[in-house]
Amino acid sequence: MAYSDDLRHPKWQQKRLQILERDSWRCTGCHANDRFLHVHHRRYIPGRKPWEYADDDLTSLCDECHKLIHKVIDGYKAKSFDEKETLLRRILGDTSNIDKRGSFAFIQDPKNSKGCICFHIPSGFWHCFKLSVAEATTMYDEKPSARDELLSLILKRGP
8 A cells, every 4th residue: 555545544534633633733843833734754664554653753833844744854865974973063062972883973961961862863862761872872882783673772771
């Protein structure tokens, strides 16, 4: 079944309505409540149907915000690894303590003094954990072969 067919599937239509209701029929970007809304997937997992995502992976966006977020995402994807790393450092500031290990950057979480952010530079995906940067980088040193494997290691040890 083609992706466009999946978006017409009753399971997706039900999930879409559930997310729009959760978001109070407002764009989570600009908060407009008088525009056509899309339900945006924050990430894509190969082989997964649109309705098989967790609610946290979905958000309501108006057409303008949806186009803008895809422009940003597509622009990020087109950058080289070095350009992505430079952009990350520019966003975080030159004084930010970034512990870079291969394609991962581990950063102290500013909202959780005992936690860290694990940022996968090639994909732009990031996750917050209740582990220190030192604990998370120790897991990287176990030589995971992929981003998902590293995240799995961290999740097994973190609360």
